[in-house]
Amino acid sequence: MDKNTSQHDFISTVSHELRTPLTSIRGFAQTMLSSWDMLDDDSKKQFLKIIEEQSNRLIKLVENILTVSKSQNTENYVFKNVEPNSAIKSVIPIIQQQYPEHKIIMDFNKNLPEIFIDKDKFQQIIMNLVENACKYSNEKTDVIVKTDFAPNNKISIKITDEGVEIKDEDKQRIFEKFSRIDSPLTRAVQGSGLGLYITKTLVENMNGSIIVESNSEKTMFEVLLPVCDIENQAREKCIQKH
Ligand SMILES: Nc1ncnc2c1ncn2[C@@H]1O[C@H](COP(=O)(O)OP(=O)(O)O)[C@@H](O)[C@H]1O
Numbered sequence: 001m002d003k004n005t006s007q008h009d010f011i012s013t014v015s016h017e018l019r020t021p022l023t024s025i026r027g028f029a030q031t032m033l034s035s036w037d038m039l040d041d042d043s044k045k046q047f048l049k050i051i052e053e054q055s056n057r058l059i060k061l062v063e064n065i066l067t068v069s070k071s072q073n074t075e076n077y078v079f080k081n082v083e084p085n086s087a088i089k090s091v092i093p094i095i096q097q098q099y100p101e102h103k104i105i106m107d108f109n110k111n112l113p114e115i116f117i118d119k120d121k122f123q124q125i126i127m128n129l130v131e132n133a134c135k136y137s138n139e140k141t142d143v144i145v146k147t148d149f150a151p152n153n154k155i156s157i158k159i160t161d162e163g164v165e166i167k168d169e170d171k172q173r174i175f176e177k178f179s180r181i182d183s184p185l186t187r188a189v190q191g192s193g194l195g196l197y198i199t200k201t202l203v204e205n206m207n208g209s210i211i212v213e214s215n216s217e218k219t220m221f222e223v224l225l226p227v228c229d230i231e232n233q234a235r236e237k238c239i240q241k242h
């Protein structure tokens with residue numbers, strides 16, 4: 001697909017995604033205005049609740065769309081040496097607080113070297129994946145975040161949950177824009193389908209890769225990122241190489 005076609009696709013999908021909550025907000029506002037005297041307090045409250053929910057959905061969607069465009073522009077990336085374990089450790093409480101019934105377990109290899117990445121964007125990757133792991137699994141189950149060395153001078157971050165299986169035919173699709181798997185569980189939780197698209201873009205722009213493995217018991221997303229040995233390689237050379 002050329003750039004124009006994909007941009008056109010993106011704009012038409014975005015317009016559609018924006019239109020749905022906007023239409024519902026306008027509809028409920030119009031009903032309240034035209035039928036105010038006929039509505040009891042409970043109905044008014046219920047309509048306002050829907051307006052509030054749909055507004056929140058719009059805000060999240062707009063934020064995500066802005067994140068998409070930021071993640072695509074590599075000039076926005078600020079590469080520095082970062083200790084992966086401590087960068088992960090400082091964002092886990094944010095997700096744990098949102099999902100207090102899940103147990104998020106950190107299993108770190110303490111000997112990992114620093115990696116040359118954009119720290120904020122790395123943390124965004126971790127938050128997206130850990131949030132999904134909680135979102136698409138039942139309460140009271142474990143989510144494990146494991147770091148380790150990987151072959152070819154890389155480090156590996158694995159996020160594993162005990163939730164819904166991702167079938168083989170969906171494994172590619174979930175990384176595309178606005179793509180969600182249609183199931184009772186995904187319908188029950190809100191989402192834009194942009195999270196994994198953003199995550200993959202961020203990982204690849206930091207010279208890494210992401211894969212998913214899933215069966216009826218466990219789902220695991222693995223992020224691989226290159227280690228830059230700056231003692232032996234000039235920094236520029238290292239960036240070009242990966
Ligand atoms: N850990 C997971 N377990 C099962 N399904 C998942 C998991 N992570 C993502 N998915 C599926 O992939 C889809 C896309 O994920 P994502 O891009 O983050 O969008 P969103 O979470 O907004 O729906 C989700 O709607 C869900 O169907």
Ligand SMILES: [Mg+2]
Nearest residue numbers: 132191195196
């Ligand atoms: Mg998500």
